[in-house]
Amino acid sequence: MGTIFRFHTDVDTDQIIASQYLLYPTIDEMKAHTFESLDPTFAERVKVGDYVVAAENFGCGSSREQAPSVLKALGVKAVIAKSFARIFYRNAINIGLPVIVCRELYDAVEDQDEMELYLDQGIIKTGDKEFSCTRLPAQMQKILDQGGLIASLNEEE
Amino acid sequence: MGATIIEKIVRRNTGIENAKAGDIVTVNVDRVMIHDIFIPFVKEKFEEMGFTKLWDPDKVVLIYDHLVPASQVDDTRHFRIGNEFVEKYGMKNIHRSDGICHQLMTEAGYVKPGNIVFGTDSHTTTYGCVGAFSSGVGYTEMASILGTGTMWIKVPETIKVTIDGKLPSDVMSKDIILKLIGDLGADGATYKALEFSGSTVENMTVASRMAMANMAIEAGAKCALFTPDEKTAEYCEMELTDAERSLVGDEDAVYCQEIHYRAEDFVRVLACPSQVDNIQPVSSWTGTEIDQVFIGSCTNGRLEDLERAAAVLKGKKVAPFVKLIVTPASRKIYREADANGTLQILAEAGAIITHPGCGLCCGRTGGILTDGERVVATNNRNFLGRMGTSKVEIFLASPETAARCAIEGKIN
Incomplete structure (x- = not known):
């Protein structure tokens, strides 16, 4: 089981990782500042296997791939939202961070609830509740299965 | 089909x-x-x-x-x-x-x-x-x-x-x-x-x-x-x-x-803090005091934008407590605005004219703001923390509106 960190609607990429940290040479140096403007304690509290749950349009704004990358680097297992912004969604798949659309989960859970995602079955379990989530388009599932775009390209060669 | x-x-x-x-x-x-x-x-x-x-x-x-x-x-x-x-x-x-x-x-x-x-x-x-x-x-x-x-x-x-x-x-x-x-x-x-x-x-x-x-x-x-x-x-x-x-x-x-x-139905509007889709008419914020105005960015740093601002500011002065920062989007625009007198009008009105580039829009240089400050800006994002700390209020507007605000020191 992982802990849910629950965020609002229209979480933008500046909120996930602010511009001034993009100049740090590595994702590992950036990750301590994840969600800093919303919750300065997030990076300390989140553990490997935890989940980010949000409402509509998660990851809107800039094209910065550092946004999904810092989440992955902190060990976030998946982001589950009602909907995602396009570039964030594509970037997340390309780096191998599962991004899952589930319309019902957000309103059914509280921050710090426990949940588990069963990616192959497309199921989320939390407490005694179970939700089904949307599967990825085949093209994206393939990239994710191979561990991201780099691994996927190497596979094709 | x-x-x-x-x-x-x-x-x-x-x-x-x-x-x-x-x-x-x-x-x-x-x-x-x-x-x-x-x-x-x-x-x-x-x-x-x-x-x-x-x-x-x-x-x-x-x-x-x-x-x-x-x-x-x-x-x-x-x-x-x-x-x-x-x-x-x-x-x-x-x-x-x-x-x-x-x-x-x-x-x-x-x-x-x-x-x-x-x-x-x-x-x-x-x-x-x-x-x-x-x-x-x-x-x-x-x-x-x-x-x-x-x-x-x-x-x-x-x-x-x-x-x-x-x-x-x-x-x-x-x-x-x-x-x-x-x-x-x-x-x-x-x-x-x-x-x-x-x-x-x-x-x-x-x-x-x-x-x-x-x-x-x-x-x-x-x-x-x-x-x-x-x-x-x-x-x-x-x-x-x-x-x-x-x-x-x-x-x-x-x-x-x-x-x-x-x-004919359009009016001057603002994107109000801190979502770009939080759109309200300028008239509903008239009189709100501001600290800074930014005219520039890949959205509105072009020659026609600078000319529009100059037309508003010609013969007038920027409010004494307001910093008006003007950043042409490119070197070519800078040269053209210089050659046709636009930069001079802006400078005489009290504008700070900077080198071409992203400048303040990405919150790294030239006019970073701090807690409690309010800016009217012509760029494209008013996200939390975009132009300084997360307690800066960013209002997005057209160059026309931005220039009017600079003169009054208030949303106008």
Whole structure:
């Protein structure tokens, strides 16, 4: 089981990782500042296997791939939202961070609830509740299965 | 069955005659843009992927704009790595201090009507102003394009936006796009293309179209498209071919949504803190005190924007407690505004005129704000922390509105 960190609607990429940290040479140096403007304690509290749950349009704004990358680097297992912004969604798949659309989960859970995602079955379990989530388009599932775009390209060669 | 502009561009690019919205296709990329912030990561991923050469060095453009001139000692690392990349892979298209990437891509002739272009920046949608399909990608995806020259995309559905009539004299294209974003919501066009038409759009300069295409991403759009016309041809310094002229949405094309506006109904508006879709009329905030005004960015740092501000500020003074920062979008614009007296008018009114570049918009240089301060700005994002601390209030506006606010020291 992982802990849910629950965020609002229209979480933008500046909120996930602010511009001034993009100049740090590595994702590992950036990750301590994840969600800093919303919750300065997030990076300390989140553990490997935890989940980010949000409402509509998660990851809107800039094209910065550092946004999904810092989440992955902190060990976030998946982001589950009602909907995602396009570039964030594509970037997340390309780096191998599962991004899952589930319309019902957000309103059914509280921050710090426990949940588990069963990616192959497309199921989320939390407490005694179970939700089904949307599967990825085949093209994206393939990239994710191979561990991201780099691994996927190497596979094709 | 007719086609939308994006369907026509994809068909021409891929040779797939019936390509339509929803299809997943692999496109041949005509041009890519990488800027200084992401070049170190692009280089790292490109080499991690095992590529040893660029698919076509002539099609790759590297632009230093966010960090020019450097404001932190570590910024120069990006220039060093960028220069190494240019040298190692035989690139020629590099701009080290010529202005903002989205201005330069069309201004310097890298993007033509009907092209497919990707850039490592979400505001890459800007090139739709000349009828190109352009969109932002992350650095891993960019590295993949650099090696393969291709990219898979889902052909987007299209929202058709028609605007007819004559705009009120104080309203600019920025007010139109802000109003549209407010109506659609920050995710109202996610995964979709915006297609603009109508007499208002036809009568608009390419610069005004750029401001609109630039902000399409703020409604989540994948791209924004304007039909190439005589103005486009003049701007791009080319003759349009029949294929380029035909980049118009057909009468019987399939649209997922159609929106009509009467130009006469538009008023000056603001995107209020801290969402770009929080749109309210300027009149509902009149008198609110401000600390700073920023006129610039890839949205509104063009010659017509500076001229508009100068027309408002001519013979007047910026309020004594307000800092008015003016940042031309490119060196060319800077020179033109200097030559025609625009910069002088702005300087005499009390403006601080800076070097061309992204400047304050990305919150790194030249006018960072702190807790409790309020800024009226012509750029494209008012996100928390965008131009300083997370307790800065950012109001997005047109250059006309920004200049009026600078004189009063209040929203006006």
